[in-house]
């Protein structure tokens with residue numbers, strides 16, 4: 001596990017973009033795992049700039065998103081479909097047929113989840129998965145207590161998560177109760193993982209994920225078991241780490 005600590009959000013985002021761009025240049029048909037949320041917005045912005053100004057080519061890239069709410073159509077402004085197209089996919093030269101986001105409106109959700117896993121396998125697996133982390137240590141919608149071997153499936157949102165998300169909806173009863181999410185095991189099958197976190201509100205979760213015991217109560221802690229994981233942080237998110245993380249990563253990461 002390589003822990004990389006940058007000065008602030010901007011530097012964290014541009015470093016993350018450098019890593020993804022490097023992987024795309026080395027493998028033009030890279031399979032890229034995407035996350036929503038506020039953390040990767042700076043990374044997506046920088047990748048869009050690289051596409052427009054430096055010709056970073058996404059035309060052969062395939063993407064798989066981590067999760068989506070059940071019951072929200074892609075046109076709903078709180079759906080993760082909407083988020084991904086608005087903030088990233090509409091602004092790069094990607095072939096939309098190669099983009100995958102769980103279908104929250106699927107009639108048979110279990111069958112859809114099986115298909116999603118199968119599709120990832122058929123294509124040869126995810127090369128690099130971008131992850132954010134919840135303040136409670138969740139990854140994707142795998143809340144504390146999720147099986148560390150879990151696969152793509154439907155999950156019931158906790159009341160805490162629904163309340164946290166209520167601010168984005170007009171009424172509490174509009175907040176989705178379920179989501180489809182890649183499992184912790186699905187994420188762990190990715191060849192590389194790039195876990196991003198910024199801000200003080202993530203410091204406890206990062207301490208638990210990086211230096212705490214591997215436990216289902218902090219699903220992100222499972223990354224300690226992965227062979228190729230980069231934990232890329234700003235100073236605030238790293239502020240509770242005790243280890244001495246020497247900045248020797250450039251040689252390793254771009255080798």
Ligand code: F6R
Pocket residue numbers: 034035036037038039040066067131132133134138139140141
């Ligand atoms: C998003 C996702 C979530 C977020 C996490 C952090 O697809 O799976 O696990 O990564 O909740 O969210 P932000 O970045 O908004 O703090």
